[in-house]
Amino acid sequence: MRPYKITSIVFVVLLILLDIAYLGGIIEWWWLAILLVLYIHALVFGAIYIQWNFFIQSSNRGKNERFIAITFDDGPAKQTSLILDILKQVNVEAAFFSIGKNAVQNPDLVKRWHREGHLIGNHSYYHGFNFDWQSSKKMAAEIEQTNHAIMEIAGVTPKLFRPPYGVTNPNLARAVERTGMYSIGWNVRSFDTKIKDPKKLLSRILDKLQGGDIVLLHDSMAITAEILTEFIVRARQKGYTFVRVDKLLGIEAYA
Numbered sequence: 001m002r003p004y005k006i007t008s009i010v011f012v013v014l015l016i017l018l019d020i021a022y023l024g025g026i027i028e029w030w031w032l033a034i035l036l037v038l039y040i041h042a043l044v045f046g047a048i049y050i051q052w053n054f055f056i057q058s059s060n061r062g063k064n065e066r067f068i069a070i071t072f073d074d075g076p077a078k079q080t081s082l083i084l085d086i087l088k089q090v091n092v093e094a095a096f097f098s099i100g101k102n103a104v105q106n107p108d109l110v111k112r113w114h115r116e117g118h119l120i121g122n123h124s125y126y127h128g129f130n131f132d133w134q135s136s137k138k139m140a141a142e143i144e145q146t147n148h149a150i151m152e153i154a155g156v157t158p159k160l161f162r163p164p165y166g167v168t169n170p171n172l173a174r175a176v177e178r179t180g181m182y183s184i185g186w187n188v189r190s191f192d193t194k195i196k197d198p199k200k201l202l203s204r205i206l207d208k209l210q211g212g213d214i215v216l217l218h219d220s221m222a223i224t225a226e227i228l229t230e231f232i233v234r235a236r237q238k239g240y241t242f243v244r245v246d247k248l249l250g251i252e253a254y255a
């Protein structure tokens with residue numbers, strides 16, 4: 001049972017008990033308010049921290065002591081081509097979680113991902129701000145649309161899905177189940193879309209790097225391309241080997 005369901009059951013049971021206690025004049029009304037605030041916090045943090053596996057079971061890290069997996073979100077984008085050049089140069093295979101509409105606009109880059117040994121994952125079709133407010137049916141349709149687009153372009157149907165913004169909720173849980181996808185999170189968030197200083201970005205990723213880590217990067221960011229070679233070289237100096245996330249987790253990439 002997902003933590004979301006357990007939390008909700010505990011909430012309802014406590015609510016009934018506190019209600020009885022309140023009506024019996026044993027406790028003050030604010031005990032009920034505290035319970036409600038705690039429950040809402042659990043829902044919000046459960047939604048934004050994919051690592052909690054609150055609504056969906058995601059794979060957020062591997063169990064290997066030597067292997068690291070790099071994942072890029074949001075492409076094909078501005079830096080994809082340059083990042084592919086770098087990966088080729090340093091001989092690393094990565095995963096690209098593609099936004100469907102970007103894939104349709106840049107089919108050559110999608111083909112290149114596949115040709116050069118990288119994994120293609122699904123990152124929704126529009127990646128809109130309202131993605132998480134949609135019905136599970138609409139979310140599932142977006143996931144299917146992206147899978148279909150990638151199949152048409154590269155000849156493979158992704159099985160791995162990364163939730164847009166890493167946000168999860170009950171509707172997305174149903175959509176992932178309905179489409180037979182497998183949710184992939186991360187445990188190293190680079191903040192490459194926010195950090196402006198390359199040195200800061202590098203130390204953020206490298207300082208706590210451990211075997212089994214899944215690193216979240218974006219092939220839309222220039223700073224990511226800028227630090228990529230040094231990140232890989234220095235991680236290798238620490239004794240790590242880069243593998244694709246499906247290999248790290250021992251799962252199938254495609255349907």
Ligand SMILES: [Zn+2]
Pocket residue numbers: 073074123127164165
């Ligand atoms: Zn994204």
